Amino acid sequence: MFDAGVLIKAVPVLIAAVIVGNWFLAEVKKRKLKGEPVYKAYFSLPGILIILIFMLPMFLKLIKG
Numbered sequence: 001m002f003d004a005g006v007l008i009k010a011v012p013v014l015i016a017a018v019i020v021g022n023w024f025l026a027e028v029k030k031r032k033l034k035g036e037p038v039y040k041a042y043f044s045l046p047g048i049l050i051i052l053i054f055m056l057p058m059f060l061k062l063i064k065g
Helices: 004-034 037-042 045-062
Strands: none
Touching: 004 037, 004 045, 037 045
């Protein structure tokens, strides 16, 4: 019923998501302290990574037809 292989594959993805999420949150906090708009955090490296990750399924669908 429970497949350990799925868990082994899911753990690294979840760890990466936590790392990128915390990195992005740190950028947001840094921008707030500087008094810059919050949307500028999306132009940082972690923000661009998050945008690309969310767009990945669309790109794959376009490529596969």
